[in-house]
Amino acid sequence: MGRQPCCDKLGVKKGPWTAEEDKKLINFILTNGQCCWRAVPKLAGLRRCGKSCRLRWTNYLRPDLKRGLLNQAEEQLVIDLHARLGNRWSKIASKLPGRTDNEIKNHWNTHIKKKLIKMGIDPVTHEPLNNVEKDQKYSQSEEKHPQPEAADAPFTSSKETSYSPADQNSSSDDNNLYENDPLISCLFRDDPLQMDFPWEFPSSEEGLATFSASSWDPSCQWLLDCQDFGVHDFGFECFNDFGVVANRERE
DNA sequence: AAGGTAGCCAACCGCGACTAC
C-alpha cells in the first residue's frame, strides 16, 4: 500500500486566505518549522490542502520575502538567467533572495515580456525579433528555440556558451551543459548567487534605501513586511508574539 | 457617473519526479 492521500477533498477550503488562516499557518510554522506539508493543515487547525498551505507560505507568508516590484538589477538578472534556463522559474528564483518563483513568473509575464517585445527582442529566444521571423521561415521543422548568437543577444553575458532555453528539458545533463558558465554553474550549487551590487528599492518617502544582500537579516524584514501584507488585519499583538517566537528559535 | 477594458497578482490545476510502502 502507498501513503494516504494528500487531502480528503471534502471539506477542504479553496480561494483567498483569510487573516485568521494566515495567522494560524504562521503561528504553526514559526513554532514547529516546515515539516510534512500534508500534516500541516490538520495540526495547524486549517481546513486547507497541504499543497495550498505550502504555496501560501512560500509565496506570501515567509518572513524573508521581499515585497514590491523587482528592481532594475534583479530584472536584469532574471532576463539573463531566463536567456539560459528558459522558464525554470524556481531555479531563477533561487538566485534572487527574497523572491518567489511565482512572483518572478508574474513579473516576467506582465512586465519584462512586454519590455523585451517593445525593444524588438523575442522573450522566448532572446534574439532580435527580425531574426526570429527569418528563422521561422527557414526552418519550421527545427527546434523552437534557435541557438542565440552572443553578439546578437543584448541581454546575455559575454560568456555565452552553447546552451539555449531549449535545453530546459534536459535536467540530468544540467551540470555538464552549464559547467563552463559561472553564473549558471552556481545554480546547481546550494549557495545563493553572491551579487556584488546592493539591493536598491524605493522606500516610501525617503527616496532610495539600500542594503546589501549579504547583510540580509530575515528577522528585520519580517517586521517591516508586516505592513506590506495587511497585517493590520491580524492585530499586531499576535505578530509581537511571532517576533518573540522567531527570535527565541534563533537563539 | 457608469460601463467596459486592461493589468496585475494570488491561488489553483495538472503533471512529472521522487519516494514510501
Add this chain to the structure above:
DNA sequence: GGTAGTCGCGGTTGGCTACCT
C-alpha cells in the same frame, strides 16, 4: 518491482483594481 502518495514546478485562471471612454 509495482503501486500510490507527496512534493515541487510551471502554466493557467479568476477576481480585484486602475484606467479609459
